[in-house]
């Protein structure tokens with residue numbers, strides 16, 4: 001269902017309100033428009049894949065939703081309420097959890113401290129035992145291969161760090177979870193585990209935004225595939241759409257599926273009229 | 274343990290990975306410790322080695338050095354600059370610096386003298402005003418940093434001059450205000466020692482606390498399906514701590530005993546250590562010092578953390594200034610000038626708190642200042658001029674920074690950040 005005119009179509013009504021809903025969201029870094037008039041809806045229990053070439057603005061979009069960057073214009077609704085995601089803690093408090101592409105872990109702290117960072121249970125007397133048990137439970141759910149959670153994160157490999165970052169995002173039962181290239185550094189088993197995890201999170205009724213360059217993975221888990229190109233929406237696809245169409249939308253080949261579909265749609269509408 | 278619901282395949286939750294060496298008992302604890310040291314996690318080791326060396330050398334040159342009376346006196350001198358250094362640890366943990374702590378302490382002593390002696394205020398009010406001004410100055414640095422992005426190095430350098438000017442202005446033409454020796458605060462600063470019985474009992478407390486909390490943590494961990502570690506390790510640590518403290522206290526009891534002021538300093542160090550290691554605030558401090566952006570994205574209020582650290586640092590500097598006025602029996606234009614600033618910063622670094630942020634301990638202020646005072650004291654006993662003292666302290670500081678930098682490199686190559 002690619003459609004440029006209203007790119008973030010709610011595919012089937014009756015799924016209630018979107019968890020998150022963006023309208024005309026733009027973000028400029030000085031003269032660079034990283035995002036222009038982005039529209040995006042994510043429903044509870046839906047996995048939306050965000051794809052696009054390098055520099056398309058995927059990470060910037062995730063950071064806007066995580067409260068790291070403030071949008072230059074546009075509105076964001078969370079569960080129907082207009083929100084201003086003024087800081088990362090505001091986004092976290094709403095229930096938006098993020099695995100950043102650059103992971104954002106504190107290398108000098110150990111795994112447990114990183115997983116619980118900013119969300120420690122007993123502020124005046126940290127409960128290390130409870131935190132460690134919960135950390136192991138989360139990591140085991142992800143089939144993590146981490147020998148010790150009491151080592152500084154600096155001693156972990158890229159894949160292990162990624163697992164820690166994912167475990168952290170699951171800690172507080174979020175309503176929307178965003179994963180920016182979560183499988184980029186992972187081995188075969190962990191990639192499968194993360195895809196499984198996305199399925200499970202979806203079944204629990206969470207909204208999921210996942211960014212990946214791996215079209216296999218994207219097709220395996222996504223309900224909808226939203227394409228960004230040069231900071232703009234460039235079509236919405238389903239996993240069943242053809243590979244070539246998707247690639248064309250990503251790369252922006254002149255004669256691409258999007259333009260063809262738009263033509264077809266226009267023709268259909270004329271037919272109806 | 275295999276009966277525990279949390280354990281994996283009969284192994285404790287944290288020992289399930291087959292690649293993990295199953296360190297058990299005292300030997301295992303020792304092996305883990307050596308591993309950490311080899312990878313560049315030196316902690317307090319360099320300063321401990323340094324202290325032993327200093328004691329041996331100076332005692333060899335002049336046996337008076339290690340006499341109980343001299344050690345008591347040395348510890349008395351540690352307290353004031355040590356408290357200032359404790360504040361420095363806070364800002365260093367964030368990878369920042371406060372160069373104005375010396376001036377702040379001098380200003381605090383001037384305020385104490387002017388309000389208390391010249392204006393006849395109750396001493397408590399004078400102290401509150403001095404501490405409050407310290408907090409205000411710290412808040413100003415933090416605001417400059419948070420809102421304008423002014424590097425703490427520059428802001429506090431400006432503060433160094435401005436506060437010094439204010440101190441000179443307050444003291445005016447007289448230049449110095451004497452505090453009467455009969456006043457309790459001055460007695461506290463010059464001649465207040467703990468009763469030997471009390472210091473002996475207090476020396477038993479840390480070991481007992483360590484034993485109790487260690488065994489309790491061990492039981493809780495095992496109940497939760499984690500390895501508890503060997504009880505023997507806990508007992509050995511507690512015993513070593515108790516023996517060490519009791520030996521020191523009994524030794525000092527042969528002279529005048531433990532100075533109250535030093536006890537206050539140690540109390541503050543213990544409290545700060547707890548705050549850094551066991552509270553959410555301390556965890557946030559470490560996180561901001563380690564990776565500011567990651568801390569922000571984890572929802573930590575980074576600005577508030579900077580504010581708390583700078584306020585704490587300046588307030589402790591003011592407290593150190595008040596106590597040093599009591600120690601000297603006067604508030605003078607020289608208070609806080611000279612080497613107070615550098616000693617306080619050097620102590621934290623010598624004690625093993627990294628200049629690069631995110632790594633360090635409250636105890637580094639304690640050990641670092643003892644090293645510095647021991648060197649000063651030893652050289653004074655040898656009748657060596659302050660020129661030599663400065664050169665030697667400069668060398669020691671350089672050595673400490675070299676050790677810090679090398680350890681950092683070694684950690685990087687061992688993948689320990």
Ligand SMILES: Nc1ncnc2c1ncn2[C@@H]1O[C@H](COP(=O)(O)OP(=O)(O)O)[C@@H](O)[C@H]1O
Nearest residue numbers: 029032034052053054055056057058059060061
């Ligand atoms: N902090 C920033 N300052 C300036 N430009 C930025 C910043 N972050 C991203 N950009 C720019 O925004 C664009 C989109 O980047 P990004 O969102 O990281 O792309 P993607 O994740 O899709 O590869 C790029 O052109 C990048 O240079």
Ligand SMILES: [Mg+2]
Nearest residue numbers: 058059060101
């Ligand atoms: Mg990216």
